[in-house]
Amino acid sequence: MTHTVATNMVSTEDLMPLYYAILKHFVDGQQYCTQDVIDALKPLYGSYKLLNPKDVEEALATAKENGLLDEVAYDLNDAGALRVYFQMNDFGQDMVDRYIGKYSNLV
Secondary structure: OOOOOOOOOOOHHHOOOHHHHHHHOOOOOOOEOHHHHHHHHHHHHOOOOOOOHHHHHHHHHHHHHOOOEEEEEEEEOOOOOEEEEEEEOHHHHHHHHHHHOOOOOOO
16 A cells, blocks of 8 residues: 655645655554565655665665554565565654654645
């Protein structure tokens, strides 16, 4: 499942920080892996150097360690590499609502 985001020629200066966008991607309660997040954010953040598997995995691991996301499923991708799925928990939802809920890229 992917989020639909308006792409009305938004300058990168108008976008919320990438880490916030990564977290906000999870507020719908669905499970996503690293590639799901990259695919969903690429329309707006495609020019960001940090929108790559290594850095997005690090952001997701940080969010997990901070108690915002839970690892909920695992499988192997087509190349046989482990793929981890994350889901936002109640604490993460509360923190997003409180601290970054005001940010939006919808234009």
